[in-house]
Amino acid sequence: MMQIPKDIAIVGSGLVGSLLAIYLRKLGHKITVFDRRPDIRTVEFSGRSINLAMSNRGWKALREVGIEDIIKKIAIPLDKRAMHIGENPVYYQKYGKEGEAIWSISRGVLNRKMIDLAEEAGVQFRFNEKVWDIKLPQAKLFTGESEKSEWQEYRFDLVFGCDGAFSRIRHKMQRRSRFDYSQDFLDVGYKELTIPPNEDGSHKLDKNSFHIWPRGKFMFIAMPNIDGSFTCTLFLPFEGSVSFESITDKSEARAFFKTHFPDVSGYIENLAMDFFKNPTSALVTMKCYPWTYWDKVALVGDSAHAVVPFYGQGMNAGFEDIYKLYQWIGRYGDDWEAIFRAYQEDRKPNADAIAELSYRNFIEMSSKTADPMFLLQKKIEKRFAERHPDKWIPVYSRVTFSDRPYAEALALGDAQEAIMQKIMKMPDIEEIWDSQQVELEILDALAAQRSNEVSRQP
Amino acid sequence: MMQIPKDIAIVGSGLVGSLLAIYLRKLGHKITVFDRRPDIRTVEFSGRSINLAMSNRGWKALREVGIEDIIKKIAIPLDKRAMHIGENPVYYQKYGKEGEAIWSISRGVLNRKMIDLAEEAGVQFRFNEKVWDIKLPQAKLFTGESEKSEWQEYRFDLVFGCDGAFSRIRHKMQRRSRFDYSQDFLDVGYKELTIPPNEDGSHKLDKNSFHIWPRGKFMFIAMPNIDGSFTCTLFLPFEGSVSFESITDKSEARAFFKTHFPDVSGYIENLAMDFFKNPTSALVTMKCYPWTYWDKVALVGDSAHAVVPFYGQGMNAGFEDIYKLYQWIGRYGDDWEAIFRAYQEDRKPNADAIAELSYRNFIEMSSKTADPMFLLQKKIEKRFAERHPDKWIPVYSRVTFSDRPYAEALALGDAQEAIMQKIMKMPDIEEIWDSQQVELEILDALAAQRSNEVSRQP
Incomplete structure (x- = not known):
């Protein structure tokens, strides 16, 4: 052409x-x-x-x-997330299907x-x-x-x-x-930090993972580079009790990392230096x-x-x-x-x-990860998607591994959320979450949505 | 000070x-x-x-x-609106209480x-x-x-x-x-037009009214000046079948006014001239x-x-x-x-x-004035407010005749709307709208909202 x-x-x-x-x-x-x-x-x-x-x-x-x-x-x-949560060992979440x-x-x-x-x-x-x-x-x-x-x-x-x-x-x-x-800014800013490679050029953390340290109001992530280093990003509120504003010198930066990200404390000297060398940037929609x-x-x-x-x-x-x-x-x-x-x-x-x-x-990561009901909901969705991969495509997969329009992914997410809102109101959902009853309820709700869609067509 | x-x-x-x-x-x-x-x-x-x-x-x-x-x-x-609707004579809506x-x-x-x-x-x-x-x-x-x-x-x-x-x-x-x-623009623009005074300096329309010609997608208004003239504003979509774009010469402007605003057609020569003299302006939030x-x-x-x-x-x-x-x-x-x-x-x-x-x-005026259920809802609200002026302050009054914060007026409006949504779902509301049953239902809903508010306080 x-x-x-x-x-x-x-x-x-x-x-x-x-x-x-x-x-x-x-x-x-x-x-x-x-x-x-x-x-x-x-x-x-x-x-x-x-x-x-x-x-x-x-x-x-x-x-x-x-x-x-x-x-x-x-x-x-990167075929998986590596979740660094508290004192627990790292656990992994696969992003999608094989490959x-x-x-x-x-x-x-x-x-x-x-x-x-x-x-x-x-x-x-x-x-x-x-x-x-x-x-x-x-x-x-x-x-x-x-x-x-x-x-x-x-x-x-x-x-x-x-x-x-x-x-x-x-x-x-x-x-x-x-x-x-x-233009709308978040109250959270970010700062680039680096984890250097090992002396032999290899990576200090698992190379094929997107590393995440979720901490509610703030978060640390690390992504690998081909030279063995990791480019890391600290997302942190600009102001408040734990914030960019509240960290004023290297020893405070070191203490912050030691408290909240103990498993990267081995590399802290570098992080604390970067912390004051690199600018704090804002996030805008x-x-x-x-x-x-x-x-x-x-x-x-x-x-x-x-x-x-x-x-x-x-x-x-x-x-x-x-x-x-x-x-x-x-x-x-x-x-x-x-x-x-x-x-x-x-x-x-x-x-x-x-x-x-x-x-x-952003909202999900910063305010919902501590909510046990939200985590339960995610568990139910995951279980159902595993059992019915044709009926429940996770929105993340739709966005990341397909080329269908983003607007469709958003609508799909809203439809799934509407179903899950009902499921989460089922009595004793904490006990029955893994039951056939819940599975059938979701199937019914999906069928009802589908028939609604069909009947909306002229 | x-x-x-x-x-x-x-x-x-x-x-x-x-x-x-x-x-x-x-x-x-x-x-x-x-x-x-x-x-x-x-x-x-x-x-x-x-x-x-x-x-x-x-x-x-x-x-x-x-x-x-x-x-x-x-x-x-201006103590009232003067509504110019279709071929009917003008009818008046008082803005508030006496004075x-x-x-x-x-x-x-x-x-x-x-x-x-x-x-x-x-x-x-x-x-x-x-x-x-x-x-x-x-x-x-x-x-x-x-x-x-x-x-x-x-x-x-x-x-x-x-x-x-x-x-x-x-x-x-x-x-x-x-x-x-x-910054968000409406698809509707506006143009200033003038109705001149009578030869004796008096006003051509009732002087103490805000004159409105609501026409769904567009609207004409006139407000009096002390010199006997009216400053008028035509609100009209920029594009579309009836729009600023679709009116290209004076005869089209004249026909537009004759068709949609017949009772100001006596002043049309002037309006058609102003139409091309004055700019079309945009409306922004x-x-x-x-x-x-x-x-x-x-x-x-x-x-x-x-x-x-x-x-x-x-x-x-x-x-x-x-x-x-x-x-x-x-x-x-x-x-x-x-x-x-x-x-x-x-x-x-x-x-x-x-x-x-x-x-x-704007939404109300441009898209809801033709909806009979919306007009019925307004009639029910008006009737109730007349009977219980202490319990139902119209939002318009709260905004216009009080100095309580706008945010309170908005919240009040939302609370009233929530009640009316329920009322409008009552069976046969078209028949029973003026009944004691509806009145009691609104009173109950107001009481429930009040007790909810009280219980939310610490």
């Missing part, structure tokens, strides 16, 4: 910007990527990242342009590789060039040293804003009338609409829909945007107005759905 | 900006008001305004600084008077001076011809952003981390938080909480902000950090509540 060649600018050389560049080059376009930051291949990576979890949607988008295998070489498959895994990748390592691949495909990168303004109807970009300096003007046929949650391109669209927009302007400008990835990281789907959703955009190009050829319209109408409800699912996962 | 005098800037010379200036002058401060637009007293007013409905909260704020009586002279009391009214004021006339009063109080106005940037920690303002021109720098002790829904001051706060923000920065900067009025106009409370809420701010000054003296903290924590839930109430009124 080739299109009438266009002169296209992409603002942002992150993961979404560089993958989109590869896609559009394959379609025959001239591509210039602007980034306000220096070339990530020439600098140390930031220290404010959470490792990425590539899952089905991400891989599918890479496969389409033939780079799945290259990227798999820098990724580590299903999410893949841990360092954001920096992946981004460098993607830029290499885009350059090989013929994409031109303009690093250290800051875009300050855009004239939307003419797809004109203005760049310069500072907001008030002399600006250079570029005119393109199309501009894609892949410049992240705090997108400059969206910022300009946002000032137009009838542009819906929201950003929604907006529309995502496009005429046949000139479109937002893709975080600039259109930033989510909190608790479902590991931020990058996957951005890559799926590109994959879907490509499908619409296949359908509408060179009619960019039709392509953009279909793209945003297709993706918006799914972006909203993954935002909601990601936020719910 | 006097405070340690401060050098204070207010950005925006609208209604909230000028009233706040009067309040702060009374406390002994030096006040400079910046406005990017020319002095409203020297120019024709914009043609994109909806007349204001001053109600209890607004009057109370004016009374506190002794200007209620002056403003009442330019306002007209309760909302007051119609032209925004332009009121704003001019408020600026006069502020100037008399010693406030300095700097019109035609555009604020482009603010350094929040230093309360420094930057003004100039354009965003990229040379800027003049001013340093103040405090800055108040009263620059409306698209506030420049908030815009700067919004770019900070952990600033929650949302804007929420944000926090509203203040240290002891330096605070947002007041629409810049902190813009609501859709369907409850007539936008200005009243802004004036109440000022009244409450003044109460907190009385409490905390010169501790501006404490004042600002208390102000935003006090006002935020109430701003959210009036935003929700205003949005619900």
